[in-house]
Amino acid sequence: MDLEYGPEYQDFTKEVQDFCKKYKGISFTGGSNTPLASSGGSGGPEMSRSEWQKILIENGYFARSVPKEYGGYGGEVDILKNRIIASEFSKSKTPGPMGGQGIDMLVPTLLEMGTEEQKQTYIKPTLHGEMIWCQGYSEPNAGSDLASLQTKGELIGDEWVINGQKIWTSTAQYSQMCFCLVRTEPDAPKHAGISYLLIPMDTPGIEIRPLVDMTLNAGFNEVFFTDVKIPATNIVGKRGEGWAVANATLGHERGSLAPPDATMNRVNMLMHLMEKETLDGKPLIEHPIYRDRLMQIQGKVLAQQSHALRLLSAKLNPGADVKIGKMIQKLIGTELRHELEGLAIDVMGEIGTLYEDSPHLRNDGTWQFIYMYFLGLIIGGGTSQIQKNIIAERGLGMPKEPKVEGA
Amino acid sequence: MYFGLSEEQSFFQDNVKKYLEEHATIDNIKHITSGDEKNLSEEIHQGLLNLGINGLLIPEEFGGLGLDLLFAAVVSEALGGGVGPTPFIAPYVMAPIAIMHAGTKSQQENYLSKIATNEFRFGVGFSEFIGKRNDAGITFSDNALNGRAMFVLDVNDATHLLLADEKGQIFVVDAKSSNLEIVQLTTVDKTRQYSEVICTNLEVELLENSSDSIEPIKQAIDAGRIMLAADSLGASQTMIDKAVDYAKERKQFGRAIGSFQAVKHMCAEMAADLEPCYALVWHAAHCHDHSPDEARLMACHTKAHVSEMSKGIAKKATEVHGGMGFTDLLGLHYWFKRIGLNRQILGSPELVREEAYKTQV
Numbered sequence: 199m200d201l202e203y204g205p206e207y208q209d210f211t212k213e214v215q216d217f218c219k220k221y222k223g224i225s226f227t228g229g230s231n232t233p234l235a236s237s238g239g240s241g242g243p244e245m246s247r248s249e250w251q252k253i254l255i256e257n258g259y260f261a262r263s264v265p266k267e268y269g270g271y272g273g274e275v276d277i278l279k280n281r282i283i284a285s286e287f288s289k290s291k292t293p294g295p296m297g298g299q300g301i302d303m304l305v306p307t308l309l310e311m312g313t314e315e316q317k318q319t320y321i322k323p324t325l326h327g328e329m330i331w332c333q334g335y336s337e338p339n340a341g342s343d344l345a346s347l348q349t350k351g352e353l354i355g356d357e358w359v360i361n362g363q364k365i366w367t368s369t370a371q372y373s374q375m376c377f378c379l380v381r382t383e384p385d386a387p388k389h390a391g392i393s394y395l396l397i398p399m400d401t402p403g404i405e406i407r408p409l410v411d412m413t414l415n416a417g418f419n420e421v422f423f424t425d426v427k428i429p430a431t432n433i434v435g436k437r438g439e440g441w442a443v444a445n446a447t448l449g450h451e452r453g454s455l456a457p458p459d460a461t462m463n464r465v466n467m468l469m470h471l472m473e474k475e476t477l478d479g480k481p482l483i484e485h486p487i488y489r490d491r492l493m494q495i496q497g498k499v500l501a502q503q504s505h506a507l508r509l510l511s512a513k514l515n516p517g518a519d520v521k522i523g524k525m526i527q528k529l530i531g532t533e534l535r536h537e538l539e540g541l542a543i544d545v546m547g548e549i550g551t552l553y554e555d556s557p558h559l560r561n562d563g564t565w566q567f568i569y570m571y572f573l574g575l576i577i578g579g580g581t582s583q584i585q586k587n588i589i590a591e592r593g594l595g596m597p598k599e600p601k602v603e604g605a
Numbered sequence: 606m607y608f609g610l611s612e613e614q615s616f617f618q619d620n621v622k623k624y625l626e627e628h629a630t631i632d633n634i635k636h637i638t639s640g641d642e643k644n645l646s647e648e649i650h651q652g653l654l655n656l657g658i659n660g661l662l663i664p665e666e667f668g669g670l671g672l673d674l675l676f677a678a679v680v681s682e683a684l685g686g687g688v689g690p691t692p693f694i695a696p697y698v699m700a701p702i703a704i705m706h707a708g709t710k711s712q713q714e715n716y717l718s719k720i721a722t723n724e725f726r727f728g729v730g731f732s733e734f735i736g737k738r739n740d741a742g743i744t745f746s747d748n749a750l751n752g753r754a755m756f757v758l759d760v761n762d763a764t765h766l767l768l769a770d771e772k773g774q775i776f777v778v779d780a781k782s783s784n785l786e787i788v789q790l791t792t793v794d795k796t797r798q799y800s801e802v803i804c805t806n807l808e809v810e811l812l813e814n815s816s817d818s819i820e821p822i823k824q825a826i827d828a829g830r831i832m833l834a835a836d837s838l839g840a841s842q843t844m845i846d847k848a849v850d851y852a853k854e855r856k857q858f859g860r861a862i863g864s865f866q867a868v869k870h871m872c873a874e875m876a877a878d879l880e881p882c883y884a885l886v887w888h889a890a891h892c893h894d895h896s897p898d899e900a901r902l903m904a905c906h907t908k909a910h911v912s913e914m915s916k917g918i919a920k921k922a923t924e925v926h927g928g929m930g931f932t933d934l935l936g937l938h939y940w941f942k943r944i945g946l947n948r949q950i951l952g953s954p955e956l957v958r959e960e961a962y963k964t965q966v
Contacts, residue, residue, distance in 0.1 A: 199675055199891045200607045278606060469965075486959075493958035497910035500903070504884035511608035518609055526877040583866070589876055590869035594849050597864040 201507070203278050211282050217257060218290035226250065226293075239291065247296055248327040259283050260295040261325045264309065269322025277513050288459060298369065300324040300331030304377050307394075311435050311443055316396070320375070334364040334378030334397070334421060335444065342584050344379075345389050345441060349423060351380035353430060353437075358382075358395060360403075360426040366578065370406050370419040373399050383438045394440035396432040403427070413570045414554075455575050456531030458502035461538060464568075465496050468542045471560065475546065488545045495538050502530060522593040529585040532575045539569035610679060610887065617656075618679040624652055625687030631936045637690045638795035638939070647762065650691040658693060660721040662701045667714065668721035669701075674828055678835040678890040685839030685947075688939045690796040692728075692759035694832045696720065699758075699825045700727035700767055706821035707775045707812035716765075716777070728766045728780065729829075730757030730802055734773055734822055735952045743770045743804060745811070750776060750804040758950065760787055760800040768802065768809075773819035776809040784808070794946035796939060826951055827893060827901055830908035833947040835886050837915040838879070840940045840947075844922035845875045847937060851926050862925075871921045878914040885910060905961035909954040915944045 203211075223242025245253075254260035255271050262280065264270020287294050295301070305324055308317055323329035340347035349362025360380055370376070376397045383391035397404075403426040408416035435443040469492060472482040482488050505523065512518040542565040543550035552559045553566050576582050590596040610618070628649050636642035661677050663669020670676075677698050684693055697720070704716050719725040733742045733754060743752040754768050766778040766785075778785065784807040790799045815821045849872050852863030862868045889903040896903075919941045923930035930937050948954065 199609065199611070199673075199887065199895075201891070201895075203606050489962055490955060490958055493906075493909070493962050494913070497906035497913075497958065497961070500906050501881040501885040501910055504888040505881035507608045507888065508884040511606060515607055515609070522876055523880050526880050529873075530877050530881065583870065586870040586873035586877075587866070589873035590863075594869075594872055594876060596849065596853060596869045596872060597861045599864055599866065600860060 203282070207278055207282060210279055211286065214259070214283055214286040215290070217259070218286055218292040221253075221292060222290070224250070224293060239293075250293070251295055251325065251327045254295050255325060259287075261305075264305070264321065264325065268309075268317050269325045277510065281510060285459070288463065296327045298330060299333045299377075300329065300373075300375070303333065304331050307377070307434060307443060307446055310446060313431075315431075316434065320396070329375060330369060330373045331375045331377060332367050332370040332373040332399070332419075332421075334367060334376045334380075336366045337363060338365050342581060345392065347379055347381060347392065349378070349380050350384070351382040351393060351395060353382070356430045357427045358430060358432065360395070360397065360423045360428070362423050364421040364423075365409070365418070367406075367419045367421045368417055370399070370421050371408060371416075375399060376421070377434075379440050379444055382440075386438055389441045390438050392440035392444075393437050394434040394443040395428065396434065397423075397426065397428050401426050401428060411570075411574060413567055413574075417574075455528055455579065456535045456572070458499055458506050458531065458534075461531070461535050462499050462503060464535070464538055464542075465492070465499055467561070468492065468538070468545075469496075471542065472545055475549075475560070477547075482545050491541055491544070495534070495541060498534055499538070502534060522589065525585070525589045525593045528580065529582050529589070532572055533582060536569060536572040536576060539565050539572060543569060608884070608887070610675070614676055614679050617676065618683050620656055621653065621658070621680055621683040621689075622687065624656065625649075625683065625689050628652055629687050629689055631939075634688055634690060634796065634936065634939055646690045649689070650762075653689070653691055653693075654723055659697050659723055662698060663717045663721045664705070667717035669717065673890070673895075674698075674831065674893045675887060675890040677828075678831055678886055681832040681835035682839035682886070685836030685841075685943060686843045688796045688840065688843075688943050692726070692762075692797070694829055694836070695729035695759035696727045696763065698832050699729045699731070699829045702828045703729070703767055703775050703815075703821055703825035704812060706824045707815035709813050712777075712810075712812060725764045726759075726762060728757050728760040728763035728800070729825075730754035730766060731769045731822060731826060731829075731951070732756040734769045734771060735826065736956055737771065743768055745770050745774060745776065745809075748808060750778070750807045750809050752804060754802045754804075756790070756950070757800050757802045759798055760802065761789075761798045766802065767812075768804070769815075769822055773815060773822040775812040775815040775822055775825075777812065778802075778804070778807060778809050782807060792942075792946055794939075794942040796943060797946070799946075823901070827904035829951050830904050830957065831886065831889050831893060833950055834882070834889070834907045834911035837911050837944050837947045838882050838886050840943045841875075841879050841882075841911075841915045841918040841922075844918055844937065844940045844944075845872070845879060848872060848875070848922040848925035851929075855927070862927075868925060871925055875918045875921050879918060882911045882914055901964045902961055905957045905964065908952065909957045909961065912944075912948040912954050912957075916948060919944045 221242060223239045225240055225242065225244050226247050227244060228246060258271040258273050261270035262273045263275040266272035301324060305321055308321055335344060337347050337349060349364065351358045351360050376399055378395050378397050379392050380395050381391050382393040403424045405422040407420045409418040409420055410416050411418060475482045477485060509520055509523055512520040546560060549558055549560060550565065553563050591598055633645055637646045658680055660669035661672050665671040681693060701717060701720060704713060716725060738755055741753050741755040743750055743754055757766060763780045766780050768776050768778055784805050786803040788801040790801055792799050852868050852872060853861055855862050885907050889907040892900040892903045923937060923941055926937060929935050
């Protein structure tokens, strides 16, 4: 056990700290399109999100290992430096880079499996926040059983012609592009008949209908495709290989939904709130039952933080057995965050139910919002029940459910 | 940066595991817990002494190996995994740490070197410092102890005891003294011994550096809590392994019961609950030696959290076994009971979480 990063990282930490000081209080023109993304602070420099992305890349604080020719920093992969950056940004409340499905999922996919032309065309504007992507995976009849998707793609001449419907498509209304799973080989077995296509969202025949979720945000959309025509070259991997291409990025999404450090920040925020808020003249934290529930959750988050260190170490020191350790991340991370936000509501009681712009709202109503939002994350990206199947079958080697005829 | 066990730690743990697999077989555990093979427990203990479990934490100058608490934690995990019917936490973890922190140089020399050579073996009774039940408790005046320590760990075959009063003063007691009455208690977990100790004008030696500081006893309790968490971690892993194996084998309705989601989801939940406990236990043990600012909070949360996760696992793993899990025949209950006892020793989850809170204000 050695939790020191080593002397070469001390200078780097200092460098990042200086950077964060320089941009303290930075704010963004135009706000933010993604829920939970920081719109910045106040009193510091003002710029667009895209300009901020470029500054982060120039300094090697984002897209660190993406080659320069594709718009990245062009450095070596350095897991510890990435962690230092994340942790110093979080400590100093410096807004991090934009996320989103283009940056988090499409870029790694193209780097691994895209053609040279695709890399040249798409990666740079995506990293710079100038090209927003949405993910066209789920369909009304293909949720947990995603591979049964039916949106159809036919190669006619040198064009794909796409017909069908996608659902749960986050940010479709802001997106320039969609990476989409489409059934192109109707006669092949279900996993082998899918292709991974790149669809410009301004192509005629695409209709976007917002889908309001329980938080009352239109975070999702339904996207309808009617004779949408795109060039035949807009495919990643070969025909029928889309399932494998998509799986490479799904794994990426599952790990990154609920980092324990962010959950611990919320625990600290809740503790602070419980010191200030009173019930019958006594701070909430002095009420033993509420206090014990907070401590229970703090213990769980500490366990997940330690676990994250173990996983980080396993990346640095290959060979460590963390197979199950990785599989549980989505399940335990999203469930715990939901539980924590729910505790905040419980300790506030009636005040905890206030929402939107109500009088007496605490912390901008984020507790209720995130409580509901995380129920969405528990369900999305593979439900908790699907995660348990994966842990049991692939992690513990338990037998699969017998196949149902025709499924 | 490396977060995990060293090769030496894994190797040592494997040796303890292998030894227990060979000697603490389920049949032997049955004999030991039914009381018809009194010597078997001591034989197993002797085998583990041959591996060196008594000297792990004792500094080299006193004849020990001078290792970190993480080393002891991996041993404790192995003992929990194999329901090792042998003293460990009191004599080889809590006592050495208490003596190191509370003893003068000559007290350290006298006691630690003899723990290392196995001449002395300590039982430990600190429960009343953590939480006094009813009229229990020990008072110290005129160089003598009076009163009752209700829950003293590993008294059997001990040459000495460490007892504490409410103020956290730690006393060395001769276990054979006639002013000492030892009442053996029967807990659900018969793989380890718990006793009540009654002192009447018992002459004792005060570990001097505990007279004006509660830090020594706190250090020993922190370490003990991490060991109990490690023990439950090992016990829980064994219960999960057994449940998963059983669910793959056992067939009902023409299929392995593990193919039913109701069953496999219980197994997945157990694995997801337990997996982060490894990192938590290792991290807490590491902080105990290397990160004093976080150490107490980590120790408290580790004890509470692993106790909670293990309690759920003990229940679910038993349920996965169906009726067989409920029988004495299978012996799964030894692990269930081990986890049950660990949960209450040195502070139940609610008490320990309250302490966790107090370290933060």
